[in-house]
Amino acid sequence: MTVSPLSPHDVLGFESTQVIVVGDAMLDRYVDGTVNRISPEAPIPVLQVQRDRSVAGGAANTAMNVAALGAATTLIASWAEDEPGRELERLLAASDVSAVRIARGNAPTIEKLRVVAGQQQIVRVDREDTVDLDEAGRAAVVAAVEQAIRPGVPAAIVISDYAKGLVGSELVEAIMATARDHRIPVVVDPKSSDIRKYRGATIVKPNFAEAIQMARMPASSSPDEATLDVIAERLLVDGVAALAISLSAVGVDLIEGASRTRIPTRARLVSDVSGAGDSMIAGIAVGLASGLTTLQAVQAGNMAAGIACGRPGTAVVTSVDLLNEMLIEVSPDRRPGMVEDWQELARFVAIEKAAGKRVVFANGVFDLLHAGHVALLREARSLGDVLVVGVNSDASTSRLKGPTRPLQPQSDRMAVLDAVRYVDFVTVFEQDTPRELIRTIQPDVIVKGSDYRPDQVVGGDDAKAWGGSVHIVTLLDGVSTTRLAQGQQVRRG
Structure with missing residues (x-):
């Protein structure tokens, strides 16, 4: 057998x-x-x-x-x-x-x-x-x-x-x-x-x-x-x-x-x-x-x-x-990648921390994954041993980006991120910000792009309370999902 x-x-x-x-x-x-x-x-x-x-x-x-x-x-x-x-x-x-x-x-x-x-x-x-x-x-x-x-x-x-x-x-x-x-x-x-x-x-x-x-x-x-x-x-x-x-x-x-x-x-x-x-x-x-x-x-x-x-x-x-x-x-293919249950994810993160590993968190819509996303994920992963990515749900994305977004449903966006070699865990959040998620898993480092200042990063103050930190990643110029989507519309025209 x-x-x-x-x-x-x-x-x-x-x-x-x-x-x-x-x-x-x-x-x-x-x-x-x-x-x-x-x-x-x-x-x-x-x-x-x-x-x-x-x-x-x-x-x-x-x-x-x-x-x-x-x-x-x-x-x-x-x-x-x-x-x-x-x-x-x-x-x-x-x-x-x-x-x-x-x-x-x-x-x-x-x-x-x-x-x-x-x-x-x-x-x-x-x-x-x-x-x-x-x-x-x-x-x-x-x-x-x-x-x-x-x-x-x-x-x-x-x-x-x-x-x-x-x-x-x-x-x-x-x-x-x-x-x-x-x-x-x-x-x-x-x-x-x-x-x-x-x-x-x-x-x-x-x-x-x-x-x-x-x-x-x-x-x-x-x-x-x-x-x-x-x-x-x-x-x-x-x-x-x-x-x-x-x-x-x-x-x-x-x-x-x-x-x-x-x-x-x-x-x-x-x-x-x-x-x-x-x-x-x-x-x-x-x-x-x-x-x-x-x-x-x-x-x-x-x-x-x-x-x-x-x-x-x-x-x-x-x-x-x-x-x-x-x-x-x-x-x-049997390892946990996409974990939607936050309590389950928190247990995985706690076990990784107990093993002495440094946990990094990044979040975003990640609609039409592009080179800028990959660069951010690569640098985020270099800051620790485990990278957790939080993805805005479809409803959260629509509130943030407008009724025409997302271009891809959350299940597809999560699946694509799960296939990126820098990413260890992917989860989803329904709220407008990932603050509750961050408080649940308590990462060691929170990563955001350079369109934010450190004091603007959601969860940054929380992270400091448990000894964590915020890291700002320089974004690639001229690369965004919006521009990619507009380019596709132009080509279709």
């Missing part, structure tokens, strides 16, 4: 969703340095430490990725009131993750220490106590899930099972019942070898090693078609709607009913696979919550995992990362 690439439009709306993550949280510590010699005490490398750092791991990393994609995020997990636990809480709070701590006996905060030379892990040290959550703890988790659900807000639930004691079968069953009552999709990152533990899930996402273990197949099995057919037959049990099997560099196999779809992964240099599964789960969950189909949500998750693999350590993937990746993958 051929898979159509995601459109960048598909990531819009993530910020209007919520995701509740339940699972095993942990703190990942890294000691980074260089190795230049072998110890004289034993045949081991000597690490010259350059820095120490901490990141959220496990279910906490999933929650951080969800929050980075724009969704309101609640993490329900267990950690202790110890130093690693306080560090974990600090990291979560800094990422706008609402955290609910559930006591799991006297278990300390799960901590993983990775020692890294260059970009190569040379040792990992784990500290953990996997005591099971008791009945009171299970009740507290379910109550926290119920309390976190916001009526009327599109949502998804993630069960992040790292087999560290929190996510038992009874808890999973209770969460699934709550999700059914609220009609909320559930995404599972599994560790149990029994797929039946996750009955009720919308998507279960094992990696290939986990999948063959669940399917009771030999560890030496390879991810060929025959093996995947057996996995599909054994794991797609009643109550599990879909499987998304991660095949590392090959991509993801999505299994729904009798259909199987291979979603490829873009080739890239892999730096570290730590946390890539968390990034994938986050992308799937936010995608489902925002209304994407199962296939589209898994595509978003696969893309997020690929980005994470290209970064050292446990990584967080943002909506900016996802949008940029989509713009790389989609063909030009």
Whole structure:
């Protein structure tokens, strides 16, 4: 089956969703340095430490990725009131993750220490106590899930099972019942070898090693078609709607009913696979919550995992990362060009700004596009990284230019501008001036022709309020739509 690439439009709306993550949280510590010699005490490398750092791991990393994609995020997990636990809480709070701590006996905060030379892990040290959550703890988790659900807000639930004691079968069953009552999709990152533990899930996402273990197949099995057919037959049990099997560099196999779809992964240099599964789960969950189909949500998750693999350590993937990746993958005819919805356009502009890009705005009627228009657009684009063009609507043009204008309808004028290589986004405004549009997208630079003085440029004062500026472009002499139109009338005569 051929898979159509995601459109960048598909990531819009993530910020209007919520995701509740339940699972095993942990703190990942890294000691980074260089190795230049072998110890004289034993045949081991000597690490010259350059820095120490901490990141959220496990279910906490999933929650951080969800929050980075724009969704309101609640993490329900267990950690202790110890130093690693306080560090974990600090990291979560800094990422706008609402955290609910559930006591799991006297278990300390799960901590993983990775020692890294260059970009190569040379040792990992784990500290953990996997005591099971008791009945009171299970009740507290379910109550926290119920309390976190916001009526009327599109949502998804993630069960992040790292087999560290929190996510038992009874808890999973209770969460699934709550999700059914609220009609909320559930995404599972599994560790149990029994797929039946996750009955009720919308998507279960094992990696290939986990999948063959669940399917009771030999560890030496390879991810060929025959093996995947057996996995599909054994794991797609009643109550599990879909499987998304991660095949590392090959991509993801999505299994729904009798259909199987291979979603490829873009080739890239892999730096570290730590946390890539968390990034994938986050992308799937936010995608489902925002209304994407199962296939589209898994595509978003696969893309997020690929980005994470290209970064050292446990990584967080943002909506900016996802949008940029989509713009790389989609063909030009699928990229957003003409965007009439201002709020949608404002979200695109905000994402571009978050990526550090400078946004330039120009406006006009652009009736019979001519060399003067192109010169203005070329110079405008040179002032930044993204050029947004606002076009007067047909009614606005008639009020401005008279009843015989425009010569071309707004749809044609927008389509022509969209084809100009200097232009990134084209929109339309019905008002006599673009002031409301400018206030909505808040560009860094407003460009006008030299028939205006800087103090006459609409929106200039507004732009100064948010740190923007006005730039005046020298117009070409003797070139205008009016003269072109008059010339055509003369020739027709």
